[in-house]
Amino acid sequence: MFARCSFCSKPNTEVDTLVAGPGVFICDGCVQLCVSVIEGKPADVPLIAPWEHDLPLEQVLSNLRPVSAASTQVQDNLAAWVGKARALGGTWSQIGEALGMTRQSAWERFA
Structure with a gap:
């Protein structure tokens, strides 16, 4: 069984790095996307689901x-x-x- 990114579903065989959390995973590509979203987010945007x-x-x-x-x-x-x-x-x-x-x-x- 392959571990898969919980965000993009790519298996660990198709990414450079897969970081594990408790039952979830995130790949290096999704981490980079998250960083760019966080860096570009205005500070006053309300958090909603x-x-x-x-x-x-x-x-x-x-x-x-x-x-x-x-x-x-x-x-x-x-x-x-x-x-x-x-x-x-x-x-x-x-x-x-x-x-x-x-x-x-x-x-x-x-x-």
């Missing part, structure tokens, strides 16, 4: 697939980390506690 902007329906609909893909990637990464914890001898109680859920909920979700 992207879905709260006035957008046409077509643009909102076009965002659904990439958001869903990012969610799937995060869920896959979480399952891989849980699998790693189990392989290292972690109990369902420990995993549930780490996830803020019961042992039973962790087992039902990941077993």
Whole structure:
């Protein structure tokens, strides 16, 4: 399984650098884009969630697939980390506690 940039979906085999966070990744190209956006942003622009902007329906609909893909990637990464914890001898109680859920909920979700 390849790690993919959570922003542009490029696999680690197609980027120079992929920085890992907790279950997410960002490639060097997206970092450069972020830096240019941050440097060019006026200081007095209010921060609002992207879905709260006035957008046409077509643009909102076009965002659904990439958001869903990012969610799937995060869920896959979480399952891989849980699998790693189990392989290292972690109990369902420990995993549930780490996830803020019961042992039973962790087992039902990941077993």
